[in-house]
Each structure stands twice: as structure tokens, then as C-alpha cells.
Amino acid sequence: xxxxxxxxxxxxxxxxxxxxxxxxxxxxxxxxxxxxxxxxxxxxxxxxxxxxxxxxxxxxxxxxxxxxxxxxxxxxxxxxxxxxxxxxxxxxxxxxxxxxxxxxxxxxxxxxxxxxxxxxxxxxxxxxxxxxxxxxxxxxxxxxxxxxxxxxxxxxxxxxxxxxxxxxxxxxxxxxxxxxxxxxxxxxxxxxxxxxxxxxxxxxxxxxxxxxxxx
Amino acid sequence: xxxxxxxxxxxxxxxxxxxxxxxxxxxxxxxxxxxxxxxxxxxxxxxxxxxxxxxxxxxxxxxxxxxxxxxxxxxxxxxxxxxxxxxxxxxxxxxxxxxxxxxxxxxxxxxxxxxxxxxxxxxxxxxxxxxxxxxxxxxxxxxxxxxxxxxxxxxxxxxxxxxxxxxxxxxxxxxxxxxxxxxxxxxxxxxxxxxxxxxxxxxxxxxxxxxxxxxxxxxxxxxxxxxxxxxxxxxxxxxxxxxxxxxxxxxxxxxxxxxxxxxxxxxxxxxxxxxxxxxxxxxxxxxxxxxxxxxxxxxxxxxxxxxxxxxxxxxxxxxxxxxxxxxxxxxxxxxxxxxxxxxxxxxxxxxxxxxxxxxxxxxxxxxxxxxxxxxxxxxxxxxxxxxxxxxxxxxxxxxxxxxxxxxxxxxxxxxxxxxxxxxxxxxxxxxxxxxxxxxxxxxxxxxxxxxxxxxxxxxxxxxxxxxxxxx
Ligand code: SF4
Numbered sequence: 001x002x003x004x005x006x007x008x009x010x011x012x013x014x015x016x017x018x019x020x021x022x023x024x025x026x027x028x029x030x031x032x033x034x035x036x037x038x039x040x041x042x043x044x045x046x047x048x049x050x051x052x053x054x055x056x057x058x059x060x061x062x063x064x065x066x067x068x069x070x071x072x073x074x075x076x077x078x079x080x081x082x083x084x085x086x087x088x089x090x091x092x093x094x095x096x097x098x099x100x101x102x103x104x105x106x107x108x109x110x111x112x113x114x115x116x117x118x119x120x121x122x123x124x125x126x127x128x129x130x131x132x133x134x135x136x137x138x139x140x141x142x143x144x145x146x147x148x149x150x151x152x153x154x155x156x157x158x159x160x161x162x163x164x165x166x167x168x169x170x171x172x173x174x175x176x177x178x179x180x181x182x183x184x185x186x187x188x189x190x191x192x193x194x195x196x197x198x199x200x201x202x203x204x205x206x207x208x209x210x211x212x213x214x215x
Numbered sequence: 216x217x218x219x220x221x222x223x224x225x226x227x228x229x230x231x232x233x234x235x236x237x238x239x240x241x242x243x244x245x246x247x248x249x250x251x252x253x254x255x256x257x258x259x260x261x262x263x264x265x266x267x268x269x270x271x272x273x274x275x276x277x278x279x280x281x282x283x284x285x286x287x288x289x290x291x292x293x294x295x296x297x298x299x300x301x302x303x304x305x306x307x308x309x310x311x312x313x314x315x316x317x318x319x320x321x322x323x324x325x326x327x328x329x330x331x332x333x334x335x336x337x338x339x340x341x342x343x344x345x346x347x348x349x350x351x352x353x354x355x356x357x358x359x360x361x362x363x364x365x366x367x368x369x370x371x372x373x374x375x376x377x378x379x380x381x382x383x384x385x386x387x388x389x390x391x392x393x394x395x396x397x398x399x400x401x402x403x404x405x406x407x408x409x410x411x412x413x414x415x416x417x418x419x420x421x422x423x424x425x426x427x428x429x430x431x432x433x434x435x436x437x438x439x440x441x442x443x444x445x446x447x448x449x450x451x452x453x454x455x456x457x458x459x460x461x462x463x464x465x466x467x468x469x470x471x472x473x474x475x476x477x478x479x480x481x482x483x484x485x486x487x488x489x490x491x492x493x494x495x496x497x498x499x500x501x502x503x504x505x506x507x508x509x510x511x512x513x514x515x516x517x518x519x520x521x522x523x524x525x526x527x528x529x530x531x532x533x534x535x536x537x538x539x540x541x542x543x544x545x546x547x548x549x550x551x552x553x554x555x556x557x558x559x560x561x562x563x564x565x566x567x568x569x570x571x572x573x574x575x576x577x578x579x580x581x582x583x584x585x586x587x588x589x590x591x592x593x594x595x596x597x598x599x600x601x602x603x604x605x606x607x608x609x610x611x612x613x614x615x616x617x618x619x620x621x622x623x624x625x626x627x628x629x630x631x632x633x634x635x636x637x638x639x640x641x642x643x644x645x646x647x648x649x650x651x652x653x654x655x656x657x658x659x660x661x662x663x664x665x666x667x668x669x670x671x672x673x674x675x676x677x678x679x680x681x682x683x684x685x686x
Contacts, residue, residue, distance in 0.1 A: 016536055018412055018512050022651045027632045031280060031297045033304055035255040035365075045653045054297050084531075085413040088446065089651060091348040092252065093364035111413055114448045115348055115362055118379075122366035172380075174236030185366070186265070189374045192232060192240060196376055199231045199242055200269075209469035209477045210244050210341065211271070 001124045003182035004155050007105045009078025011149040012068060013142050019082060020089035021116060025098045028053045038094055039101030043069060069102070073148045077102075081138050082109040087116025087127075096123050106153050108160065110135050121175055124182060126153065128160060128169045138167070155180060218487025220384045221451050222419040225359040225484075229342045231376055240376040244341040247327045248275035248314065248368065250305040251632075252346030256369035257308040267312055268375040274336055275309050276317045277302045278326045280632045283595050283622035289320045298633065325598020325624040328352040328565040332436065333598055335465025339454045339481040344371055349565050349648065351442040355435035356462065357454040357484040359419070362443060382449065383493040385418040386486070389426035391501035396682040398575075399430055399437035400567060400646070400665035404506035405498055407445045408516045411530065415447030418494065421486060422452050426500055432461040433569045440566045441648050444513040453485035505681055507552050508650045508663040510540035515650075519668065519680045522551050543652055544660050545640065552662070552678045556588060557642045560673040561655070562619075562666055563595030564629035564647035570601050570608075572646070572666040577610040579670045579684065585618035586676025593620040593635060595627040619673070631656045644672035 029041045031054050040058040047069055049062040063070045069077070080086075080099070086109040087095065096119045099107070106126040120127045130138075141162060142149040152161045155176060160167045178185065189196075204211050219227070231240040248256075253275065260266070267273060280301055285292035293299040302319060309316040317323045323330060328349050331337040337353045343360040344350060346368040353360035363377065371377055389402055407414075422438050430438070435452045442450030452458075459478060462468050469477045504518030514530065515537075517523065526548045529537040541547060546555075562568070562576055573596065585592045594614050596602040602624055605611050611621050628635040629647040637643050637659025646669050650661040662678065671681040 016539070017531065017533055018536070020512075020649075020651045022630075022649070022654050026653055026657070027630050030251045030632060031295075031301050033254040033258075033301060035258065045657055051657070083536075085416070085446065088412055089348065089443075089649060091346060091362040091364055093255075093346075093366060096364070111416060114416060114446070115364060119364035119366065122364060172237060174234070174238045177236060185378055186259075186263070186370050186373045189240060189370065189376060189378060192234070192376075195232045196240070196242070196268075196374065200375065203242065207340070207477075207480065209473040210338070212469065212473070 001182040001184065004105065004124055004126055004179040006152065006154045007078055008150060008152045009105065010073050010076055011079045011081050011138070011142050011151050012074045012077035013139050014080055014082040015139055017083035018085045018088055021087055021092050021095035021113070022089055024095035025092060030092060030094055035097060036101060038098035039103070042098040042102045043067070078105045079151050079153065080104055080107040081135060081142065082107060084110040084132070086112050088113035091115040093119045093123070096120055096125060100125055108135060108138065121179065122185065124179065126155060126179060128153070130160070130167055130169060134167050218490040220486040220490045220492060221357065221421055221453055221484060222359065222382065222384055222449070225340065225342065226381055228340065229359070238378050239380060241342060241379055243344050243371050243375055243377055244272060245336060245343045246273045246368070246371050247331055247343065247345040248273060249279055249327050249347065250277045250301045251279045252365045253368060254301070254304050254308065255365050256372060257312065259369040260312070260372060265373045267314065267372045270313050272375065273314045273372070274317070275305055275314050276324055276327055276330060277305050277319055279626045279630065281319060281625040282633045283625050283627045283635060286320065286623035295633070322599045322603065325601065326565045326568065326626055328440065329569060329597030329601065332356060332432070333465070333600060335462060335468030338462065338468065338477070339458060339484050344377060348443045349440050351448065351450045352436050352440040352565055354439040354442070354450040355432055355452050356458055357452060357481070359449055361448045382419045383417055385415060385420045385447065385494040385496065386492040387420055387422050387496045387498065388424040389498050389500050390424060391426070391499050393426055393429070393500055394503065396505060396667065396685050397500065397503050398665055399434035401503055401506045402426070402498070402500065403438050403441040404508070404513065404516045404663065405503055406496070407441065407513045408506070409498060410445055410496060412444060412512055412514045413446045415442065415445040418447045419449040419451060420445065420447045422450065427452060428455065431571060432458060433571045436569070437566055441513070444648055454481045505665060505668050507668065507678060509544065509546060509552055510537070511543055511650055511652050512540065513648070513650060513663060515540055517552065519552060519678065522549055523547070525549050553680060555642070555678045557644050557672050557677060558590050559637060559641055559643040560589060560592035560669055561628040561643055561645040561647065562593070562669050563597070563627050565597065566648045567646035567666045568595060568597030568601065570604050573601070573605050573610050576666050576670045577613045579667050580617040580619070580674060581613045583617050583674045585673045588676040589673055591620065592618065592673045593622055593628065595622045596624050598624045628655055630654060644669040644678065
């Protein structure tokens with residue numbers, strides 16, 4: 001996993017609340033067997049005017065010119081600033097893979113869907129929770145800026161900034177450390193192998209019916 | 216010391232260790248796998264040369280992308296080559312790693328959240344995970360059940376644990392007496408209306424009170440199923456005699472001595488009387504009307520006899536989201552839903568495709584006909600066994616005589632990954648759980664409701680107050 005340290009990138013605004021993972025990556029693409037290659041399908045229903053599927057080359061499809069991700073400079077966006085409850089709904093990690101493959105590194109919102117939030121960390125994306133007011137401040141700057149807004153996110157310092165303006169954010173120490181190092185969580189957990197084995201052994205004795213196999 | 220909540224008990228029962236950095240490792244008793252969220256996890260194992268930690272804790276089933284016709288043909292019955300490959304990949308991965316699979320032609324195949332409890336793979340006091348947000352369903356049996364992402368699926372396969380944080384406790388008590396025609400689907404939609412789709416974020420929600428105690432386990436599953444639509448990862452109902460009766464005799468449930476021992480433990484699976492909750496919600500059900508969604512989020516819901524709110528009353532004063540939803544749905548603020556013509560009817564999904572749901576629908580549609588303006592009305596049983604039982608009880612014959620299509624089990628039009636889907640602007644009365652834009656097909660318009668409400672809509676060809684038909 002790519003370590004996350006500092007990102008300076010273009011902001012794409014999605015001010016609506018409750019943007020669900022179905023919208024980020026529609027079901028057609030859940031048929032893919034891979035973990036990569038979803039970037040062209042991010043927000044597919046809104047992004048294209050002609051239908052798509054796993055076996056349709058996206059470059060042959062007609063894009064919706066009024067959709068923000070089809071407009072420069074947002075085609076190079078690295079930071080999403082969104083309304084509340086971003087990523088609610090389906091657990092599909094494919095939605096995070098689509099954001100990642102598009103080039104998104106971080107998402108700023110007042111709140112996130114629980115499973116989506118966890119999925120972000122497992123793919124090196126940083127979900128940043130700022131207050132509703134702070135998110136509105138950023139969106140207001142974005143809408144006034146002529147070119148587009150660039151934000152700097154410094155994970156080490158736990159700050160989002162634009163010029164003089166700085167918004168500090170909170171993140172759990174463990175999550176921060178894992179992102180900074182790009183750690184493999186399975187490898188980390190397997191360091192506790194003995195503790196898991198011991199727990200399992202005890203459980204096997206205490207709750208034997210959970211360990212009967214088949215009928 | 217204050218007593219423990221059911222969630223607290225389940226948490227402590229499964230807590231392996233809390234690491235220095237504050238992450239907790241929770242032991243997972245059961246993982247359910249399906250074709251959509253597992254291939255990348257198996258790939259990950261292969262890539263690192265890892266093996267599943269404990270094979271007998273896992274069970275796999277294809278359900279999301281499978282067609283609901285031509286089941287008898289097995290794999291070759293799947294016309295979509297890409298979906299066929301995905302179902303085959305699941306079978307190949309299970310064979311390679313040694314995971315038990317209920318394959319396409321297995322009589323026990325079905326929607327993952329229907330077959331877990333049905334088989335006794337879901338037992339009280341367990342932790343259960345699945346790469347699917349509606350895993351919350353299994354909480355109806357006093358289990359801690361949570362949806363997870365694919366990276367976590369791989370993590371659980373490899374370590375039998377989940378890295379996670381403890382949730383907060385919320386208790387939702389339904390007070391009063393359930394009026395006729397009102398059931399679990401209406402209760403959960405009413406809750407979502409009250410607290411919003413983000414209202415349960417960070418919580419485990421325990422459903423309590425006499426109304427919940429009076430519900431069957433299947434109805435409790437409907438409640439817990441849509442807990443994720445209220446923003447919470449886990450829903451719970453305490454163990455009681457209703458749960459015990461449901462579990463006894465299931466194929467994978469313990470028997471004899473082991474059952475007696477298990478039941479001794481299961482009796483402790485309730486919140487202590489002096490337990491405190493971070494949040495308490497009360498909902499009075501005495502005057503509850505059948506609930507129907509009008510918008511593109513499950514919180515956009517009203518009683519069937521009500522009207523869509525005015526823009527001035529938009530939730531969180533978010534008029535632009537509301538306007539967008541109304542445009543998408545082809546509706547206007549202030550409009551009633553009664554009498555709104557529908558094009559399709561979908562009775563199915565992990566929310567409402569168990570035998571009791573189908574019995575209730577059959578009671579209502581017996582001797583009736585699906586209205587002429589309804590292009591398609593499909594009933595998709597939750598599992599192969601539900602299908603067989605419905606046929607044995609004569610329910611299927613009633614559905615077919617009434618003009619419904621009677622299908623094989625799977626997720627079907629709940630998410631439209633197979634060819635059961637809505638076309639643009641098609642309006643659907645659906646018993647599933649999500650009314651998001653495009654959920655049932657690009658441009659499709661979903662109205663979520665209970666099975667008997669969907670049945671009533673099928674017969675009348677428009678949204679109807681089912682209470683009128685019960686008089
Ligand atoms: S029936 Fe619908 S909600 Fe349930 S598991 Fe299948 S796709 Fe998900």
C-alpha cells in the first residue's frame with residue numbers, strides 16, 4: 001500500500017449529503033474480479049451519457065460534459081470535499097478502489113459511512129472528518145476560486161490548509177501510523193498469532209458447539 | 216458497576232486483545248462469502264502465500280449475480296459470460312482453498328443472509344462477518360454481525376479476527392400495540408425516518424420492547440437487516456424462547472448435550488436491566504401507517520396516507536438534495552403517494568423473501584390478479600429451501616395463478632446485477648432495502664415498502680393502503 005504523507009492537490013466538490021457507494025460505483029462493475037482498474041467507472045451513471053459495462057471500452061462512450069469529473073482541472077482532482085454521510089450504503093470496497101484509481105488520495109466530509117470509512121484506510125485513502133461549518137468554508141472558497149482550489153493535507157501534522165488558512169483534524173494514532181507507513185494489516189495482526197491461537201483454544205473448550213463441523 | 220448491554224457482552228466474549236495503538240482484535244466465529252466481494256480477497260491470500268486460518272468457520276454461496284431463471288442448467292444457465300466467470304471463480308477459489316460452498320444447483324443456495332439463519336450457521340452469541348453491509352440481518356439471533364469490506368474479508372480469512380473499534384450503544388424501543396397490516400418493515404422504515412440514514416453511525420442498535428418480543432425471528436431479521444440503512448453497522452435482538460425455538464433442529468445447530476450447554480449460555484444474551492445506553496429512542500407504533508419511501512434515500516419515507524413533505528420541510532433544510540430526489544423520482548413536493556401508478560413489482564431480497572413474507576403475500580393475492588398496467592411482478596424466494604417450502608405449501612401456485620412470475624432464489628432486482636432490473640423511469644413497488652438512484656437499474660424509480668403493501672400495489676396497479684384490503 002502506498003504510504004500517505006503529504007498531498008497537495010486539486011479539490012473536487014461533491015456538496016450533496018448521503019452520496020452512496022452505489023453512486024460511486026454502479027453494480028455493473030462489481031462483476032470484475034480484480035482489485036484495480038475501476039478509475040474510469042467512478043460515478044459511472046452520471047459521468048457517461050451512453051451505457052457501460054465491464055466489457056465496454058470506456059473511451060468509446062459519450063461523456064456527460066456537465067458532470068464535474070469530466071471538466072478540467074477536476075479530471076486531475078486528488079481531494080474530494082463532500083457533504084455528510086459520504087459513502088453510506090453498500091459495503092462494496094470497489095467504490096474506494098474507483099476513487100483511488102481515479103487518483104483521489106483524501107476525502108473531507110462532516111461524516112462518513114462506517115464501512116466505507118474503514119475501507120478507505122485499508123486502501124491508503126485518508127478520510128478526514130471536519131465540522132459541517134469547516135466543510136462549508138472549504139466549499140465556499142472552492143466555489144469562489146477562478147481556477148480551482150488546491151489544498152495541502154499534511155498527515156504528520158494533522159492539518160488541511162489553503163494558503164494561510166489551516167484546519168486541524170483528528171485521526172486515531174493507530175490509523176495514522178498505518179497510513180504513514182503503508183502497513184499490511186494482515187501482517188500486523190499475525191504478529192499476535194499466539195494470542196489468537198490461545199483465545200481460540202479457550203473458546204473451543206468453553207463453547208465447543210461452535211467448532212463442530214458439518215452435519 | 217452498571218450492567219452490560221447485549222452488545223458489550225458480545226464484544227467482551229470475542230475480544231482477543233487490544234493492541235498498544237488502541238486497535239482491538241475481535242475473534243470471528245463465522246464468515247460468509249459470496250461471489251462479488253471475495254475474489255480479490257482470495258487473490259490477496261494467493262499473492263502472499265497465505266491460507267485460511269480456520270476452514271470450518273467459512274461458508275460460501277453465489278447469490279448477487281446469479282440469474283433467477285434456468286437454475287437447473289447450473290453455470291451454463293448464466294447467459295452473461297462475465298457473471299458466469301465470477302460464479303465459477305467463487306467455486307474455483309473454494310475448491311483451491313477448501314472452503315465449503317453451496318453451489319448454484321445446491322437446494323440450499325440462496326441469499327447469504329437468508330441461508331445463514333436457515334441452516335443454523337448463524338447461532339446466538341456468535342460474531343459473524345460477510346463482505347456485505349446487510350450482514351446486520353443476523354443480529355436478530357443475538358449475534359454480533361457486521362458487514363465488512365473486501366480487504367477485511369481477506370484479513371478475517373487469514374487471521375480469524377477483525378481489527379476494529381468498539382461501537383456505542385443505542386436502544387430502540389417500539390412502544391404500543393402493532394395495528395393490523397403493520398409489520399417489521401414499517402417499524403424499521405419509521406425508525407430511519409426518525410433518526411435519518413446517518414442517525415445510527417458509530418452505534419450498535421438493540422431493538423427492544425414488547426413489540427419486538429412479539430415478533431418472529433424472521434420479522435426481527437427484517438428489522439436488523441435495514442439497520443445499516445439507519446447508518447449503524449450492527450443490529451441486535453436479545454435471545455429469548457422465540458429465538459431458541461427457531462434455532463432448534465436447524466441442520467448446523469447443536470443437538471442433545473451440546474444444545475443444552477449452548478442454551479445455558481444463550482440465556483445470558485440480553486442487556487442487563489441496569490445497563491445504560493448512550494442513546495435511547497422510543498417509537499410509538501399504535502398509530503403507525505404502512506410506510507412507503509418517496510425519494511432516493513431510505514430516510515425519504517412517509518405513511519402511505521400522507522404526503523411528500525414540502526421543500527420548506529426538507530430534512531436538514533437540504534432543499535437541493537430533496538429537489539434532486541423529486542426530479543429523479545418524477546414526483547412533486549406535497550404530492551400524495553396513494554394512487555401513484557406502478558410499472559413493476561419486486562417481492563424479494565434479504566429484507567423480505569423468507570417464508571413468512573411469502574405466506575403473507577399469498578394470503579393477500581389469493582384469487583386476485585396482477586393489474587393490467589403492471590408490466591412485470593416477480594417474486595424471488597430468499598433461498599432454494601424457501602422456494603421448495605412455498606411450493607409445498609401451495610403458495611407458488613397462488614402467485615402464478617395471480618399473474619406473478621415465480622423465480623429461483625438470489626438477490627435479483629434488489630440490485631439488478633442480473634437481468635432482473637428496472638428500465639429508465641420505470642416505477643417499482645419493492646420489498647428490498649435501498650432506493651438509491653440507479654439501484655434497481657439506471658433511471659429506475661424504487662418505492663420501498665412491506666411485502667403486503669407491494670402485493671396490494673401489484674393487484675391495484677398503483678400504490679394502495681393495504682389496510683383497506685384487510686378490512
Ligand atoms: S438481497 Fe440485496 S441487500 Fe440483500 S445481500 Fe442481496 S443485494 Fe445485498
